[in-house]
Amino acid sequence: MAEKEEEAAKIESFLQWAAANLGISDSPPSTIPSEHSTLPRYCLGHSLIVSNFPDAGGRGLAAARDLRKGELILRVPKKALMTSECLMRNDQTLSASIKRHAFLSSTQILTVALLNEVNKGSNSWWSNYLKQLPRSYDTLAGFGPFEIQALQVDDAIWAAEKAVAKAKLEWEEASLVMVDLKLKPTLLNFKAWLWASATISSRTMHIPWDEAGCLCPVGDFFNYAAPAEEPCDHETVGTCTNGTLVQTEGLFDASAQRLTDAGYEEDVAAYCFYASRNYREKEQIFLSYGVYTNLELLEHYGFLLNDNPNDKAFIPLEPAMRSLCSWPKELLYINQDGKPSFALLSAMRLWATPSNKRRSVGHLAYSGKQLSFENEITVIGWIAKKCQDILRNLKTSVEQDKLLLNIIDKIEDSLLPLELEKLPSICGSELYAFLESHDVANGEDFTNLYVSQKSRRSICRWKFAIQWRLSYKRKLLYCSAE
Ligand SMILES: C[S@@+](CC[C@H](N)C(=O)[O-])C[C@H]1O[C@@H](n2cnc3c(N)ncnc32)[C@H](O)[C@@H]1O
Numbered sequence: 488m489a490e491k492e493e494e495a496a497k498i499e500s501f502l503q504w505a506a507a508n509l510g511i512s513d514s515p516p517s518t519i520p521s522e523h524s525t526l527p528r529y530c531l532g533h534s535l536i537v538s539n540f541p542d543a544g545g546r547g548l549a550a551a552r553d554l555r556k557g558e559l560i561l562r563v564p565k566k567a568l569m570t571s572e573c574l575m576r577n578d579q580t581l582s583a584s585i586k587r588h589a590f591l592s593s594t595q596i597l598t599v600a601l602l603n604e605v606n607k608g609s610n611s612w613w614s615n616y617l618k619q620l621p622r623s624y625d626t627l628a629g630f631g632p633f634e635i636q637a638l639q640v641d642d643a644i645w646a647a648e649k650a651v652a653k654a655k656l657e658w659e660e661a662s663l664v665m666v667d668l669k670l671k672p673t674l675l676n677f678k679a680w681l682w683a684s685a686t687i688s689s690r691t692m693h694i695p696w697d698e699a700g701c702l703c704p705v706g707d708f709f710n711y712a713a714p715a716e717e718p719c720d721h722e723t724v725g726t727c728t729n730g731t732l733v734q735t736e737g738l739f740d741a742s743a744q745r746l747t748d749a750g751y752e753e754d755v756a757a758y759c760f761y762a763s764r765n766y767r768e769k770e771q772i773f774l775s776y777g778v779y780t781n782l783e784l785l786e787h788y789g790f791l792l793n794d795n796p797n798d799k800a801f802i803p804l805e806p807a808m809r810s811l812c813s814w815p816k817e818l819l820y821i822n823q824d825g826k827p828s829f830a831l832l833s834a835m836r837l838w839a840t841p842s843n844k845r846r847s848v849g850h851l852a853y854s855g856k857q858l859s860f861e862n863e864i865t866v867i868g869w870i871a872k873k874c875q876d877i878l879r880n881l882k883t884s885v886e887q888d889k890l891l892l893n894i895i896d897k898i899e900d901s902l903l904p905l906e907l908e909k910l911p912s913i914c915g916s917e918l919y920a921f922l923e924s925h926d927v928a929n930g931e932d933f934t935n936l937y938v939s940q941k942s943r944r945s946i947c948r949w950k951f952a953i954q955w956r957l958s959y960k961r962k963l964l965y966c967s968a969e
Pocket residue numbers: 542543544545546547621689690707708709710711712787788789790791
């Protein structure tokens with residue numbers, strides 16, 4: 488069977504199983520069939536259909552008809568949620584083993600429980616669900632040394648190295664339990680651990696009773712669209728820091744509405760999904776997992792958005808400048824549109840004030856006020872120069888990154904373009920370093936490439952790294968050109 492048909496058949500059998508065995512439904516509750524009536528063939532079709540969106544997340548959910556904002560579009564009953572609790576309840580060996588190793592975090596427990604379920608193969612009650620999960624992910628923890636260096640910016644390289652080290656440590660800690668459970672050797676290795684932890688990081692939804700969240704069949708088909716503004720109150724809306732898809736406790740007021748498109752509802756004992764706006768038939772329906780920068784999206788979900796309104800380019804300040812203000816460094820950045828953040832402007836205004844006057848104008852600077860015309864000119868000039876200096880010190884320019892991305896697109900099609908000689912040497916060396924470190928075989932004339940499956944994954948990650956650094960540089964460029 489061709490790959491596409493095989494995929495479609497897998498989804499079809501999964502949706503039938505989800506309706507019949509899990510009670511998942513996209514129809515109004517009044518149409519839920521009683522135990523004795525004929526069950527619906529599929530859990531979808533009334534409000535949603537599974538569709539492919541190559542430029543916006545791949546497999547996703549589309550509107551089966553015109554939908555109104557606020558409409559309930561999917562209900563996933565509690566019994567359909569895959570949680571550590573339910574996996575342990577149904578597997579005494581797992582439960583006993585986890586109890587013997589009480590040091591594991593809730594996320595490690597869910598990761599072990601997921602691998603333990605995969606280990607059962609077709610004997611797992613969840614096998615229909617497991618079979619349709621992605622085979623691999625591009626989260627930062629799976630980046631190799633080449634892809635990490637391709638991020639170019641120190642902060643991003645550090646975040647990626649930290650993600651890899653954290654995943655390794657968590658795997659080592661959990662290994663004892665997995666050996667205890669007698670998992671197959673292929674499920675004991677780091678690659679399998681990366682797969683399971685990326686599944687959890689990119690697909691779990693928040694539930695009030697387990698920090699690790701839950702896997703929510705069908706609900707985890709929604710792709711992401713960024714919310715446009717900062718949430719009014721981080722704590723109230725419960726944006727997660729670990730990649731768990733955002734869930735809000737019930738529905739909040741209008742200002743928080745954009746984050747209320749999904750949540751576990753105790754009164755109906757189900758995860759409920761609502762249309763966050765009006766949708767036309769066949770349009771992709773998105774879910775807001777929360778407010779994320781591109782680096783955070785890459786870390787937790789393994790993708791990024793070319794036009795992410797919540798992206799930020801952090802600006803490192805010299806210690807002497809930092810010591811003048813109390814803003815944490817997370818607030819010192821350039822926005823997506825090239826504008827400096829409130830805290831960065833405020834810190835710079837104070838720094839550009841003669842030291843004997845700082846005390847008297849401190850309250851104005853902290854409240855976001857301009858201090859004087861001259862002060863503002865100095866501040867804007869300093870920030871623009873800082874951006875130019877950062878750009879100059881990075882290995883490649885915006886133009887070179889765009890060129891490399893074009894070349895990579897051709898490599899993905901197994902064609903190494905002839906204009907290779909015209910490449911600036913810095914791009915050429917990055918390209919050759921990639922070809923050398925991967926099994927990308929080429930003919931004499933460099934035109935026909937053999938790109939293995941493993942290299943394709945690595946190309947994807949390399950491309951994400953270049954896209955990330957390009958979006959970082961664009962912000963600095965906009966800022967320095969303002
Ligand atoms: C919760 S799943 C969504 C469904 C997923 N596309 C699937 O095939 O199962 C989250 C994953 O979908 C992909 N994704 C979601 N939104 C995306 C977007 N706007 N652009 C690119 N990839 C996206 C990422 O791989 C992410 O880790």
